[in-house]
Amino acid sequence: MSIGLENEFGKIEISNDVIAQAAGGAAVECYGIVGMASRHQIRDGLTDILRKENFTKGVIVRNVGDDLHIDMYVIVGYGTKITEVAYQVQSKVKYTLSRLLGMAVGSVNIFVQGVRVTNL
Amino acid sequence: MKHLNGHRFAEMVKMGSHHLSDNADYVDSLNVFPVPDGDTGTNMNLSMTSGAKETERVAEDHIGKTAQALAKGLLMGARGNSGVILSQLFRGFSKEIEQEEELTAKTFAGAFQAGVDTAYKAVMKPVEGTILTVAKDAARKAVETAEADEDLIRVMEALTDEARASLKRTPDLLPVLKEVGVVDSGGQGLVFVYEGFLAAMKGEKLPERSAEVSMDDLISAEHHKSVQAFMDTSDIEFGYCTEFMVRFEKDKTENHPFDEQKFREDLSGYGDSLLVISDDELAKVHIHSEEPGDVLTYGQRYGSLINIKIENMRQQHTAIVGEGHRAERPAKTGETHPYAVITVSMGPGIAELFKSIGASAVIEGGQTMNPSTEDIVEAIRRVGAERALILPNNKNIIMAAEQAAEMAGIEAAVVPTKTVPQGLAAILAFNPEATVEENANAMTSAFSHVRTGQVTTAVRDTTIDGVAIQKDDFMAIAEGKIVKSGASLDEVTRSLLDGLIDGDSEIVTILYGTGATAEEAERLASHIEASHPEVEVEIHDGKQPLYPYILSVE
Numbered sequence: 001m002s003i004g005l006e007n008e009f010g011k012i013e014i015s016n017d018v019i020a021q022a023a024g025g026a027a028v029e030c031y032g033i034v035g036m037a038s039r040h041q042i043r044d045g046l047t048d049i050l051r052k053e054n055f056t057k058g059v060i061v062r063n064v065g066d067d068l069h070i071d072m073y074v075i076v077g078y079g080t081k082i083t084e085v086a087y088q089v090q091s092k093v094k095y096t097l098s099r100l101l102g103m104a105v106g107s108v109n110i111f112v113q114g115v116r117v118t119n120l
Numbered sequence: 121m122k123h124l125n126g127h128r129f130a131e132m133v134k135m136g137s138h139h140l141s142d143n144a145d146y147v148d149s150l151n152v153f154p155v156p157d158g159d160t161g162t163n164m165n166l167s168m169t170s171g172a173k174e175t176e177r178v179a180e181d182h183i184g185k186t187a188q189a190l191a192k193g194l195l196m197g198a199r200g201n202s203g204v205i206l207s208q209l210f211r212g213f214s215k216e217i218e219q220e221e222e223l224t225a226k227t228f229a230g231a232f233q234a235g236v237d238t239a240y241k242a243v244m245k246p247v248e249g250t251i252l253t254v255a256k257d258a259a260r261k262a263v264e265t266a267e268a269d270e271d272l273i274r275v276m277e278a279l280t281d282e283a284r285a286s287l288k289r290t291p292d293l294l295p296v297l298k299e300v301g302v303v304d305s306g307g308q309g310l311v312f313v314y315e316g317f318l319a320a321m322k323g324e325k326l327p328e329r330s331a332e333v334s335m336d337d338l339i340s341a342e343h344h345k346s347v348q349a350f351m352d353t354s355d356i357e358f359g360y361c362t363e364f365m366v367r368f369e370k371d372k373t374e375n376h377p378f379d380e381q382k383f384r385e386d387l388s389g390y391g392d393s394l395l396v397i398s399d400d401e402l403a404k405v406h407i408h409s410e411e412p413g414d415v416l417t418y419g420q421r422y423g424s425l426i427n428i429k430i431e432n433m434r435q436q437h438t439a440i441v442g443e444g445h446r447a448e449r450p451a452k453t454g455e456t457h458p459y460a461v462i463t464v465s466m467g468p469g470i471a472e473l474f475k476s477i478g479a480s481a482v483i484e485g486g487q488t489m490n491p492s493t494e495d496i497v498e499a500i501r502r503v504g505a506e507r508a509l510i511l512p513n514n515k516n517i518i519m520a521a522e523q524a525a526e527m528a529g530i531e532a533a534v535v536p537t538k539t540v541p542q543g544l545a546a547i548l549a550f551n552p553e554a555t556v557e558e559n560a561n562a563m564t565s566a567f568s569h570v571r572t573g574q575v576t577t578a579v580r581d582t583t584i585d586g587v588a589i590q591k592d593d594f595m596a597i598a599e600g601k602i603v604k605s606g607a608s609l610d611e612v613t614r615s616l617l618d619g620l621i622d623g624d625s626e627i628v629t630i631l632y633g634t635g636a637t638a639e640e641a642e643r644l645a646s647h648i649e650a651s652h653p654e655v656e657v658e659i660h661d662g663k664q665p666l667y668p669y670i671l672s673v674e
Contacts, residue, residue: 077242
């Protein structure tokens with residue numbers, strides 16, 4: 001699936017992978033996010049933190065009609081206010097996609113799949 | 121100061137929170153990263169206030185407990201990115217000194233360092249040039265200072281100075297800050313907190329507005345905000361960016377004593393994006409106004425004007441956004457039609473044919489490349505009409521066309537044509553004076569007595585509708601049913617035509633495409649005229665791919 005635009009010069013197609021990469025990149029820059037998690041936890045290993053090249057496994061881009069919906073599976077750092085971090089990711093992803101791709105996002109859904117506790 | 125106790129620390133927190141609160145608006149105005157929504161100051165202020173409130177409840181004079189209360193309050197009240205970071209900084213800070221009743225210079229500096237370490241752990245990809253960088257640089261300096269100096273105030277001083285210096289460097293680390301010409305908002309908020317801490321340790325009072333606040337920062341932040349706000353040059357209400365300074369003159373201020381509050385209120389009547397900073401001798405003013413002359417005249421009441429700069433923002437804005445708008449221009453400058461008749465077809469020849477008989481837009485598409493709903497909506501939008509009729513010319517596109525009609529935002533209807541000849545017949549029945557509904561009905565009945573024949577090649581061996589077909593054979597399709605197949609294009613087409621034409625037929629239209637030539641089409645025409653002298657034959661070069669012939673019989 002992809003997003004298509006057309007202008008006087010021709011067509012522009014942006015694949016869902018690109019959108020997932022852009023969204024994932026925006027999310028991991030958010031404070032409180034320590035990684036993306038796979039949506040297939042059992043298959044890909046329990047709460048494995050995805051490495052950068054696998055970001056897209058933790059980001060699902062869905063086209064419903066003309067709307068773009070994004071599901072993100074994230075892992076947050078322990079001790080952060082999780083709801084606030086999730087909210088920040090939503091707003092950052094929405095902003096980044098509108099700036100990079102010029103497209104409005106219908107919804108950004110955050111699934112917190114894990115909390116990483118580090119020894120202090 | 122050699123020791124820091126819990127009560128004094130609570131005072132520091134209170135002062136830091138106050139100082140941040142006093143300057144929250146300024147911090148808001150700096151907010152361009154990560155999302156320029158101008159709420160960093162508000163968010164940090166709410167977070168810090170929640171932290172300070174929690175510390176007030178600690179009666180005991182135990183700094184470990186006070187810091188813990190602060191961390192708890194910050195966590196619960198954390199708002200926004202910088203609020204969350206602030207809460208992490210002090211969570212690490214409090215964890216480090218949990219057991220301490222009093223702090224020395226070394227443990228104090230160490231706590232800041234622990235806070236930074238914790239804060240960095242909660243992010244995968246720290247962005248430098250933000251509050252994190254400011255906290256990190258400041259803590260490192262504090263640790264360095266504390267090694268040689270036992271005085272807590274001097275450590276806090278070094279920490280605050282370094283925080284300010286680091287803040288100044290943020291634009292070098294984060295490009296978006298440099299672009300806009302501001303320092304990082306979260307970093308600035310942290311500096312305000314540290315300044316409050318320091319003042320409380322020294323027992324000083326802080327000025328309501330920090331002396332560090334520079335007018336230039338404020339101006340660039342204001343401009344950044346307005347660039348964001350105006351999408352269209354014509355939306356600019358106040359067209360001139362006016363900056364000047366008033367040097368107060370005694371004989372004038374005797375009649376009009378200068379009062380910043382009143383000055384600000386009076387000026388706000390002239391425009392928006394108003395900024396005023398003043399001291400005893402000077403007032404600096406920045407305002408976006410439609411009457412810069414009046415603003416200057418008003419300023420002159422208080423003294424002489426210096427450093428006057430007036431810029432036409434509409435002109436600047438046109439230059440900035442001009443590039444971006446070019447892509448949309450065809451839609452805007454295209455003449456408006458009361459009706460948009462949108463058809464879908466393949467082949468430039470057919471597209472031209474459609475346009476010559478009244479289609480306002482032809483979308484490329486057909487058998488294997490169906491246009492999406494969005495393509496159709498976009499085509500309607502480009503025509504800029506008030507009403508639209510859509511001719512899909514393919515049964516697979518009818519659904520998309522119906523969705524597009526709903527979403528077009530104007531009155532629209534679909535004429536459910538399934539083939540190109542049906543579309544051609546329908547469009548000839550179009551009446552620009554009639555309503556959408558009348559047209560849809562008239563056009564639908566117009567194409568209903570058109571019979572369509574298509575000739576194409578088979579992509580694999582198969583049997584459909586009882587006709588055995590070999591790969592690369594020509595197939596004749598009459599009204600969607602395969603009636604004949606064979607290796608000779610001419611033979612297949614002739615038998616198709618003979619099947620389609622009956623006693624009532626008047627006009628036969630031949631659209632030849634890739635795989636057929638004008639001569640071959642001519643030969644077909646003479647064949648028809650010979651066998652059915654009563655019909656007229658029209659030939660068009662449709663240039664369509666996949667179908668050597670598309671035929672219609674009316």
